Amino acid sequence: xxxxxxxxxxxxxxxxxxxxxxxxxxxxxxxxxxxxxxxxxxxxxxxxxxxxxxxxxxxxxxxxxxxxxxxxxxxxxxxxxxxxxxxxxxxxxxxxxxxxxxxxxxxxxxxxxxxxxxxxxxxxxxxxxxxxxxxxxxxxxxxxxxxxxxxxxxxxxxxxxxxxxxxxxxxxxxxxxxxxxxxxxxxxxxxxxxxxxxxxxxxxxxxxxxxxxxxxxxxxxxxxxxxxxxxxxxxxxxxxxxxxxxxxxxxxxxxxxxxxxxxxxxxxxxxxxxxxxxxxxxxxxxxxxxxxxxxxxxxxxxxxxxxxxxxxxxxxxxxxxxxxxxxxxxxxxxxxxxxxxxxxxxxxxxxxxxxxxxxxxxxxxxxxxxxxxxxxxxxxxxxxxxxxxxxxxxxxxxxxxx
Amino acid sequence: xxxxxxxxxxxxxxxxxxxxxxxxxxxxxxxxxxxxxxxxxxxxxxxxxxxxxxxxxxxxxxxxxxxxxxxxxxxxxxxxxxxxxxxxxxxxxxxxxxxxxxxxxxxxxxxxxxxxxxxxxxxxxxxxxxxxxxxxxxxxxxxxxxxxxxxxxxxxxxxxxxxxxxxxxxxxxxxxxxxxxxxxxxxxxxxxxxxxxxxxxxxxxxxxxxxxxxxxxxxxxxxxxxxxxxxxxxxxxxxxxxxxxxxxxxxxxxxxxxxxxxxxxxxxxxxxxxxxxxxxxxxxxxxxxxxxxxxxxxxxxxxxxxxxxxxxxxxxxxxxxxxxxxxxxxxxxxxxxxxxxxxxxxxxxxxxxxxxxxxxxxxxxxxxxxxxxxxxxxxxxxxxxxxxxxxxxxxxxxxxxx
Numbered sequence: 123x124x125x126x127x128x129x130x131x132x133x134x135x136x137x138x139x140x141x142x143x144x145x146x147x148x149x150x151x152x153x154x155x156x157x158x159x160x161x162x163x164x165x166x167x168x169x170x171x172x173x174x175x176x177x178x179x180x181x182x183x184x185x186x187x188x189x190x191x192x193x194x195x196x197x198x199x200x201x202x203x204x205x206x207x208x209x210x211x212x213x214x215x216x217x218x219x220x221x222x223x224x225x226x227x228x229x230x231x232x233x234x235x236x237x238x239x240x241x242x243x244x245x246x247x248x249x250x251x252x253x254x255x256x257x258x259x260x261x262x263x264x265x266x267x268x269x270x271x272x273x274x275x276x277x278x279x280x281x282x283x284x285x286x287x288x289x290x291x292x293x294x295x296x297x298x299x300x301x302x303x304x305x306x307x308x309x310x311x312x313x314x315x316x317x318x319x320x321x322x323x324x325x326x327x328x329x330x331x332x333x334x335x336x337x338x339x340x341x342x343x344x345x346x347x348x349x350x351x352x353x354x355x356x357x358x359x360x361x362x363x364x365x366x367x368x369x370x371x372x373x374x375x376x377x378x379x380x381x382x383x384x385x386x387x388x389x390x391x392x393x394x395x396x397x398x399x400x401x402x403x404x405x406x407x408x409x410x411x412x413x414x415x416x417x418x419x420x421x422x423x424x425x426x427x428x429x430x431x432x433x434x435x436x437x438x439x440x441x442x443x444x445x446x447x448x449x450x451x452x453x454x455x456x457x458x459x460x461x462x463x464x465x466x467x468x469x470x471x472x473x474x475x476x477x478x479x480x481x482x483x484x485x486x487x488x489x490x491x492x493x494x495x496x497x498x499x500x501x502x503x504x505x506x507x508x509x510x511x512x513x514x515x516x517x518x519x520x521x522x523x524x
Numbered sequence: 525x526x527x528x529x530x531x532x533x534x535x536x537x538x539x540x541x542x543x544x545x546x547x548x549x550x551x552x553x554x555x556x557x558x559x560x561x562x563x564x565x566x567x568x569x570x571x572x573x574x575x576x577x578x579x580x581x582x583x584x585x586x587x588x589x590x591x592x593x594x595x596x597x598x599x600x601x602x603x604x605x606x607x608x609x610x611x612x613x614x615x616x617x618x619x620x621x622x623x624x625x626x627x628x629x630x631x632x633x634x635x636x637x638x639x640x641x642x643x644x645x646x647x648x649x650x651x652x653x654x655x656x657x658x659x660x661x662x663x664x665x666x667x668x669x670x671x672x673x674x675x676x677x678x679x680x681x682x683x684x685x686x687x688x689x690x691x692x693x694x695x696x697x698x699x700x701x702x703x704x705x706x707x708x709x710x711x712x713x714x715x716x717x718x719x720x721x722x723x724x725x726x727x728x729x730x731x732x733x734x735x736x737x738x739x740x741x742x743x744x745x746x747x748x749x750x751x752x753x754x755x756x757x758x759x760x761x762x763x764x765x766x767x768x769x770x771x772x773x774x775x776x777x778x779x780x781x782x783x784x785x786x787x788x789x790x791x792x793x794x795x796x797x798x799x800x801x802x803x804x805x806x807x808x809x810x811x812x813x814x815x816x817x818x819x820x821x822x823x824x825x826x827x828x829x830x831x832x833x834x835x836x837x838x839x840x841x842x843x844x845x846x847x848x849x850x851x852x853x854x855x856x857x858x859x860x861x862x863x864x865x866x867x868x869x870x871x872x873x874x875x876x877x878x879x880x881x882x883x884x885x886x887x888x889x890x891x892x893x894x895x896x897x898x899x900x901x902x903x904x905x906x907x908x909x910x911x912x913x914x915x916x917x918x919x920x921x922x923x924x925x926x
Contacts, residue, residue: 176567180565185560186559231529233529318525380536381532391765393792
């Protein structure tokens with residue numbers, strides 16, 4: 123067998139996949155996932171629109187489509203989605219994606235040669251980290267506080283490392299749940315223009331807001347075309363459909379389209395058409411209104427239980443939306459070491475935070491919790507159990523240190 | 525704006541896309557496409573299965589799925605499709621794809637570093653050529669005759685160029701319609717094993733056989749795991765669904781799966797589930813039986829008209845299936861030079877063959893004709909018009925040479 127490509131040298135598959143092989147048991151309360159709640163999917167409406175679409179012109183939907191996207195989908199995204207965000211453009215600014223993960227890959231393909239540098243939030247989405255590794259990229263983590271990326275750290279990293287790209291999830295970030303403030307969004311756009319960096323603004327959670335005021339995208343402050351906005355319907359309608367889009371400067375979208383020709387020719391017509399139906403029938407907003415109270419209750423249940431059961435030495439974020447809460451234990455405690463005990467003895471799962479850093483040692487004492495897939499009762503119970511485990515670990519460390 | 529990646533230096537998008545901007549006029553008879561006939565799509569059955577699937581467990585279909593594929597789809601491909609081809613394996617040997625174009629990309633991602641060498645049939649599928657260029661690959665064309673790749677040329681090229689990969693479309697090849705003989709299929713598998721080359725066996729047209737006897741895959745002669753079989757439902761059910769699969773050795777499939785995580789996370793569940801329904805309900809074979817006579821009549825109409833109207837100096841293939849016929853004009857006539865006259869004056873379109881070669885000069889006098897999208901009457905009329913154009917070009921060349 124010929125040797126595998128060098129790009130695979132540093133990549134071993136999703137790091138948490140191995141952990142999840144421990145999670146067959148339904149008795150285990152899992153905060154480890156990241157899936158939308160099963161009960162959030164608008165099955166009946168999807169079915170209704172599908173029927174109508176096949177009746178209208180089934181053959182057109184089953185035929186090859188354009189790489190750029192299904193025309194009604196492109197139009198609906200521009201008119202019914204982006205306009206509401208204060209973003210205007212033509213079909214040349216939009217590319218349909220097979221999920222926004224594909225957008226990350228296509229921007230990398232468009233810009234990155236081996237050895238090029240990309241800046242990422244520390245911590246960040248691990249699927250993105252894996253992709254950046256596949257492009258043999260130099261990945262530089264930039265520190266965050268509770269308001270997202272720290273601007274002085276970002277500018278310093280740009281000057282020092284001269285990156286081509288910055289990857290940023292500004293709203294209810296995965297894994298931290300943090301949201302970049304309005305002022306910082308402006309600053310990111312300004313720094314990108316000043317130092318000629320392309321920003322991948324990955325914003326899949328922005329519609330899942332349970333409190334506070336919606337913020338404009340970084341893209342809306344972009345005067346030079348350096349920001350490419352990625353979004354998808356995975357968190358608002360259905361991840362199984364695999365539909366998203368990239369919105370950006372025409373020349374970048376054109377190169378991404380060329381790369382997409384080789385990646386999968388085009389995104390499935392039917393799933394694009396269904397998403398378009400939700401937009402043109404004004405059905406997305408009411409659907410979200412029906413889903414958000416359910417998520418909001420689950421998030422509040424988790425945060426209240428954390429206030430009640432977690433040791434005071436444990437700090438955590440208090441997100442206004444999204445699917446994740448992020449926590450930190452005292453220095454010296456490695457959450458990966460606690461994972462096996464959590465699952466096997468306490469029957470509760472979380473994700474050790476180190477997987478979300480390009481260098482695991484940066485976040486060895488952190489963890490991510492997801493609240494979307496469990497009932498309120500199980501959330502409270504699971505957090506109580508985790509609280510016990512964390513207290514035990516802190517006590518043990520205190521004793522060890524004596 | 526930072527510089528685009530070097531991989532884009534040689535890539536300008538689908539070469540024939542620009543030609544097609546000339547084709548807005550419905551009066552033009554087009555042999556330029558490659559789409560299945562619109563009337564071939566089983567709209568009613570797709571709709572029926574979709575309804576049933578959403579009724580059974582809509583939420584599971586709308587949720588995230590495994591990168592490897594939707595379980596009933598994997599099982600159906602193994603049990604109802606590959607077993608019939610004499611190929612046995614487990615789920616570890618199969619990866620669901622967002623169309624088989626994605627399979628080509630994932631194999632490249634798995635094996636190719638810049639400067640590595642791939643052998644291709646000359647001519648070959650131009651989408652594959654574009655992908656190989658994106659991987660900064662050294663693309664070496666290997667000569668074909670009417671029985672497909674010439675084995676002595678293949679072995680010589682392997683010895684001389686030490687390729688990692690061979691890309692081969694063995695059945696009703698795009699663009700030539702040629703089929704690799706049984707003996708040569710065995711030999712390809714033997715050469716791959718002997719010289720340790722990975723063969724990408726891309727076989728999307730194999731089910732579209734209108735005469736002659738079905739042949740076993742190259743993969744069925746593979747004793748070392750050097751052959752990866754790609755197939756899709758694009759030519760048998762619907763290209764708009766974007767569903768295919770890769771079948772190969774477990775370690776290769778595992779690396780391709782890692783690459784697919786970064787490419788699009790997974791293929792749409794619903795389109796996989798629909799394809800699975802066709803297989804488990806034994807509905808694919810009857811559907812093909814209903815479609816094949818229609819294609820067969822169109823192919824015969826085209827070949828009969830070519831016999832009648834084309835100049836004797838023009839040679840062409842006589843395929844037993846697939847979607848394409850391939851032709852060659854005398855040396856000295858460049859078909860690209862005839863394209864504009866064909867479209868603007870004769871109102872008939874074809875694809876100049878040079879686009880299907882890594883070096884255009886290898887096939888400047890060739891052309892590809894597709895017969896699936898036009899009526900019999902328009903096929904006969906279009907071939908008559910092309911025959912006039914070709915005769916005129918030959919006459920002009922004869923006069924020029926005097």
